[in-house]
Amino acid sequence: MIQLNVECPHCKHSLLDEKHIIDGHPSACLLFECEGKKGELYLSSLYGSHTSKIPSSVSEEDVLTLFCPWCNASLMSNRMCNKCNAQMVLMNLAEGGKIQICSRKGCKKHLLEFEDLETELKAFYNVYSTFFKG
Ligand SMILES: [Zn+2]
Numbered sequence: 737m738i739q740l741n742v743e744c745p746h747c748k749h750s751l752l753d754e755k756h757i758i759d760g761h762p763s764a765c766l767l768f769e770c771e772g773k774k775g776e777l778y779l780s781s782l783y784g785s786h787t788s789k790i791p792s793s794v795s796e797e798d799v800l801t802l803f804c805p806w807c808n809a810s811l812m813s814n815r816m817c818n819k820c821n822a823q824m825v826l827m828n829l830a831e832g833g834k835i836q837i838c839s840r841k842g843c844k845k846h847l848l849e850f851e852d853l854e855t856e857l858k859a860f861y862n863v864y865s866t867f868f869k870g
């Protein structure tokens with residue numbers, strides 16, 4: 737599986753947290769707010785993995801607002817999830833491009849967008865070769 741080096745689209749700081757390992761790799765650390773509750777959550781940085789550490793105060797299907805832990809800027813994008821209609825969350829990739837994930841807990845919708853087609857094809861080739869191997 738490919739690891740995504742996610743960073744904040746505002747301050748460009750890496751969101752990967754070496755202290756919180758998920759799936760054997762540093763996880764993406766984000767701040768969240770949900771119906772008055774605030775905290776930190778951790779998402780696997782592996783493309784295609786949905787492993788995460790989210791506090792149990794967040795219920796399945798709750799919609800979260802996510803923030804950068806470094807500059808506190810909102811990571812919410814203008815795009816809506818076409819599966820469940822929640823707002824998408826936008827993060828940059830250090831390699832160029834961006835990833836958007838659905839802000840609803842339990843919804844697995846995500847979009848990967850690259851700036852140049854070559855990187856995109858390479859990434860998808862890697863994903864496919866992993867599928868075939870596995
Ligand atoms: Zn930031």
Ligand SMILES: [Zn+2]
Binds near residue numbers: 817822839843844845
């Ligand atoms: Zn969704």
